[in-house]
Each structure stands twice: as C-alpha cells, then as structure tokens.
Amino acid sequence: MQLMTGNSLSGHLRLRCEVRADGVPFLSRQSFRAPVHLSKSHVSEDGSELVVTVINPTAGFFDGDRLLSDISVGAKARLVMSTPSSSRVFRMRKYDGKAAICEQKFSVEADGFLEWIPEAFIPHAGARYVQRTEIELEREAGLLFIDWISPGRVAHGEIFQYESLRWEFDLKMAGKLVARERYEMPGEGLEGITAMFEAGHYISIYVAGEMQENWPASEIDALSGADVYLGHGALEGGEVRVVRALCRDSLAARRLIERLRSLLYKNANLKAPSLGRIFM
Template identity: 60%
Template sequence: MNSAFPVTGRSIRGHLDLRSDVRGDGTPFLSRQSFRAPIHLSKAHVESGSLLVHLVNPTAGFFDGDRLDLDITAGKSTRLVLSTPGSSRVYRARSESPAVCQQRLTVESGAFMEWIPEPFIPQAGARYFQRTEIQLEENADLLFFEWIAPGRVARGEVFAYESLRWELDLIAQGKLVARERFELKPGDHSLTALREKFPAAHYVTVYVTMAADAWPAAELDALHGERTYLGHGPLFESVHIVRALCADSLAARALIGELRRLLYEASHQPMPRLGRLIA
C-alpha cells in the first residue's frame, strides 16, 4: 500500500489505513490511522454512539494514473460511520490508464459500519476503475451506500465519460454474498438501462444487514415513484440490497436521506447526524 514514490509529475499514490476500537467504558476511538494525499481526515468525534469520520479530498479530484488504496476496519463491538463532505470527481483522461481506487472494508464481530459518500461525478473523457471488498464477520452490521452521477449535467456532460469499471465483493461469515462486475461505456449498450428510464439517471446502491422480520418492505416500496425507480430484496440471511435509478441529483439526495432514516428506524438504532446535506 505504501510507495517510496507517492507523487510523480503526472499521478498521485494515496492511501488510508484506519481502524476503530472501543475503550473500556464503551467509547469508540481510532486505534490506528495513516493517510496520504489525496485523503485527509477530519477530527473524529462520537455522534449518537457512533464514531463519525469525514474523509476529505483536498485536491481537485482524480486524474488518470492516480491510485488510492483504502483499508478500513470497524473493530469488535464498535460503531463506525464514514462520510465524505464533498463529491468525488474524476477528470478527463490524458492516457489509456484509468484512475484507480481499491477499498477494503472489514466489520468485525458485533461491530457496525456505515459508508455514506457524496456522489461520484465522472467528467467528460474520464476513465476510472473501482474495486471494493467488504468482509463481514459474525453478527457484524453494515449500511453501505454508493451514488454514481451521470456527469456534470449543468455543463451538458451527461454520460460523456470514457469508461467506469466497477467491481464489488461482499463476503459475510466467509461466504460470498454479492459480486458485482460491470463497465459503463457510453459508446456501447452498457448504459441502455440507465438511459431508458431517465435521460440523466443517477444510480444508487445500498447494501444493508437487517433481520428479515424488521425489513421495512412496505415503506421502501412506497419510495418508488415518477422520479425514482426502486427495487429491493434479500441476498443471504440478514443481508439485503436496495437499487434505485433517480431522475436527477435532487431526487437521489432526497432518496438517500429517506432510505437512511427508514433503515435506522427499522434497526432501532439512533441515526448519527452527518453535518452535511444528507442529514
């Protein structure tokens, strides 16, 4: 993960290595942290029983050849919430190499992790590859959001990127529960499903653990409407998925806020305030 040459004339090699644990009195804290540009951490603080950490990118965004490696662990019995106060952006590629983000999230026994970033915005001509591995131990809980925007809509850049490649493996108690492999390229059929429903669709995915008898199916069904096309269902034991297409950024933001509220209420846990537009 560490490199002797993290910055060159054309690229950045950044990393985040983070672990939370609990003190003897039950207070969560960061027991390990190491980071390098383009990542910076806010001062972690406890909010509604969870340790809240904002991941900040103080740079303009990602360029081709940039690489970011994240390794984040919620230690046994801790509650960790990770948020980003600003959107992630990837810019027009100057070569055939994509910007790369590799992230590994581990939730140990009895722990909870929420991952709730602002939207990922690919600009015209961008190339990007993201791989995520999520490991859930026994009795571990997860609330994982992803939000992919179509581009800079106000600039007329709707699905104008070169390529977005996404990989995700979700492993619960040693069993592969979900595997995603897709590449979105405006020049082929891969965007057909997104474009058919809304001309500038925002794509939202949520993975969440919850007992089947607590799953708020009727409330989630009610979120389906003219500006939001939503589906949900179980994957394995307590692991569920929600997928949605939204007409625009306002619909996506409203949906994520409502999903977050519903899922916290259904789990009977206090919802930490994030201190940004998604409350």
C-alpha cells in the first residue's frame, strides 16, 4: 500500500501491549504511518495500565483517506488508548470525492483490559465517512469502549450538515458474535435526535469484564437528566453491557463520559488512570 495515492493518504496503526515479568505493561510491537502518530506512552501511577495517546498530525481526514488499525492486548496486560483532541473529517470533493475510511480491529486476551476513550468525532459539512470496528474478546477479558459523535461544527452553524456517516461494529466474545451494528446517518431526517436536542451528541459505550460485574444500574440511571437522555442494558449472555446516551451539547457529553468512567472504575475497585486531558 502506498503512503499517498493521488490526493489521499493510506496509513496504519499496529500495536501490541504485553506485560513484563514484573507486571508492568509495555508495547512489544508498534508501527504507524500518517494520518496517525503516537505520542510517548506512559504507565499509570500504580503501574498497572499503559496509557497511549493517538494523534492525527494532519488537520483530519480528507476524501479518500484510509486508516487501518490493528490493536492487540496480551494476557494480563492493561492498555488505555486516548486522543488529545477531536477527530475531524472534512468536506468531500463534490464530483469525485470518495468517503474517508477508518477500519479498526481490537483484540484482548484473557485477563487483559482495553480502554478506548477518544475525544469527539466532528464531521464537517459535506463530509462522507465510514468507520468499521471489530472487537474480539477472550473469556475474562475486560473492555471499556467509547464512541462519541458530534453533530458537526456547531459554532459555525454546521449542525447535521455532513453528507453521510456509516458505522459498522462487530463484537465477539470467545468467538461468538454478541453485538452487531450497522447504521448510516445521512445528515438530514434525523428527527429522532433533533426532536430532543437541536444539536445532540451521541455516545455509545460497551463494557465487559470486571467493570460490568455488580453493574451499578441505579447510579447510571441517576446520570440522566435535562441534558442527558440515557439507557443501558446487558447483551445476551450477560457478559457485555451497553450504554447509549444523547446529550444536549459537548459540555453535557464530556461531563457524562467523565462521570461514567469514574463510576465504572470505582465500581471495579480500580483507579482511573490520568489521560492528560481536561475533564469537566
């Protein structure tokens, strides 16, 4: 695969996190190429998690850009992946512009843990984007996977003015498919969102392993309010939980993610590692 094809970028991110004999996690393998870059990783204060920040050194995704990611977490390793700023996809060329594509695969082995907590995804007016996600969990693997989709550049008046967003998501537990999502948001006709909030932010969260045990249902219910419409439940088999939320604006979305993350870590008797980001 060429780095550049015409006016487009084709990049990749390949990581494997394992744990040393002394229990400290480290990257045993890493490879990346624009439009993605890694900042220097660090170990959490208690030494249990490796925190990796993924950066887009370009302005964002342009038409035809393609990113392939393959992230694996070894047995007993704990990996937290974050982004320091929002991800953006820009207006596609009117006649020959192709959708930007992000394909990402995550795998977590037994007693391993992965947290994926990006900043908001912001589609600009006229943008086309496809995201395909595959997650494979072994038994006793842990997961906290967050997707945050904004309605666009609200401050510029670009609310649901993107051309199309397509999300494809598969989650397997011990080889069995437990969740499959396929949905396309055309940027118009989204009355289900706009009827509640004019510029609503959508949040989707999947939780597996120790964080979903003794599920704090009442505490999560209490996070709903005038600015947050939230629901949650268990998938078939009871080993994976899902949280869905529609938030009034970015501030409400950020507060919800912060509070829910803190609650889930506390419920599992774990300390949430610092991401080096500002929360509300």
